[in-house]
Structures are given as structure tokens and as C-alpha cells.
Amino acid sequence: MWPLQGSSTTNYLVAAFDAYRNYDGSGSVVGDTAVSAVTSNVEGTSVYAFAHSTEATALDLVILNKATASTTVSIAIEHAPSLGTVTAYDLVDGNAAVVAVAGPAPTVSCSGGTCALGYTMPAMSVTTLVLR
Numbered sequence: 001m002w003p004l005q006g007s008s009t010t011n012y013l014v015a016a017f018d019a020y021r022n023y024d025g026s027g028s029v030v031g032d033t034a035v036s037a038v039t040s041n042v043e044g045t046s047v048y049a050f051a052h053s054t055e056a057t058a059l060d061l062v063i064l065n066k067a068t069a070s071t072t073v074s075i076a077i078e079h080a081p082s083l084g085t086v087t088a089y090d091l092v093d094g095n096a097a098v099v100a101v102a103g104p105a106p107t108v109s110c111s112g113g114t115c116a117l118g119y120t121m122p123a124m125s126v127t128t129l130v131l132r
Contacts, residue, residue, distance in 0.1 A: 010096050011096055012091075012096045014096075015091050015096045015097055015098055016091065016126065018091070018097070018098045019062055019089070019091055019098055019126045019127075019128050020062060020128070022098070023089040023098050023128040023130070024089060024098075024100070025098070028130075030050040030060035030062060030128065031050030031051045031052040031053070031055075031058060031059065031060050032050070032051075032052065032053050033050060033051045033052070033053055034048070034049065034050060035049045035050065035051050035059070035077065035078075035079065035080070036049065036077070036078050036079070037049035037061060037075055037076065037077045037078075038075070038076050039063065039073045039074070039075050040073050040074040040075070041071060041073050044065065044066055044067045044071055045063060045064060045065050045066065045067075045071060045073050045121065046063065046064040046066070047061055047062070047063045047064075047073075047075055048061065048062045048063075049061050049077055050062075056081055057081045057082070057083070057132060058081075058130075058131070058132055059077065059080055059081065059083060059115075059131040059132075060128065060129065060130055060131065061075065061077075061127075061128070061129040061131065062126065062127070062128050062129075063075070063119065063121060063126070063127050063129065064121075064125070064126050064127075065121035065122065065123060065124065065125045065126075065127075066124070067123060067124070068123050068124060069123050070120055070121060070122055070123050071120070071121050071123075072118065072119070072120040072121075073118065073119060073121065074116060074117070074118050075116065075117050075118075075119065076114060076115070076116050077114065077115045077116070078113065078114055079113050079114075080110060080113065080114065080115040081110075082110045082115075083108045083110055083115050083131040083132060084108065084132065085105070085108075085131070085132050086105045086106050086107065086108050086117065086129055086130065086131050087100070087105060087129070087130040088100070088101035088105055088106065088119075088127055088128070088129050088130075089101065089127065089128045089130070090122060090125055090126070090127050091125060091126040091127075092122045092123075092124070092125045093122075093123065093124040093125070098126075098128065101127070106118060106119045106129070108131055115131070117129075117131075
């Protein structure tokens, strides 16, 4: 990667790395094993899921909204552990930093090894969802 211009508080490229490698500002990283996840809107959104090889009950999602309006999606994760809590961190247009999302967190429901959740993503955003 080429050296970056600007500080880490004004550079969206640095913030994009933070969505995976420092989403909480304390050095937390997404899991080290990619797993399958799908979004209900494959044209306008993307989802990447990661399990942790050292923590069987942990899963992280990085979801992208490519639209210029907020978008609500359903996300399904196959072969997932039983998950109960979700914490969200956003990178949104106008703020080149990943920050904790205020307000109620989305709920996740799991049955038969498949977990599902719904989430309304801000326009033009990247969200890291930490599921435990």
C-alpha cells in the first residue's frame, strides 16, 4: 500500500481498513476464517462474514451499502454458532472514522445452524457487526 495522505481522522482509506482491523478503536479485529453469508439485496449491498478460530461462539460481519439511500437488508449466515448479541460500528459518508452505532442494536435469531438478522444500513456506508 502506498503511503497515505492526511491524518487517520480524514482519510477514508484508513477508516476502511479500520472496519476490519480496528473497528472499536481498541484494536479489535474481525475473525480469521471466512464463512458464507448472504444479503437479501446483492445488487446494492455486500456482506462478508468471519468466524474466529480461537472463539467458537464469535462471528463478525462487514456489510456495505453502495446506494445513496439507507437500505434495509436481511442477512443469513449458514453453519453459525448460536448467537445472541449484536454490536454495530459504522463508517458513513461525512465522517472518516468507524464509530459505535447509537441506538438499539439489531437482533439475531438462530435455528438449526442458520442465523438471520435484519439491519438498516446508512447510505454509502460500511458497517461491522460483532455477533456473540
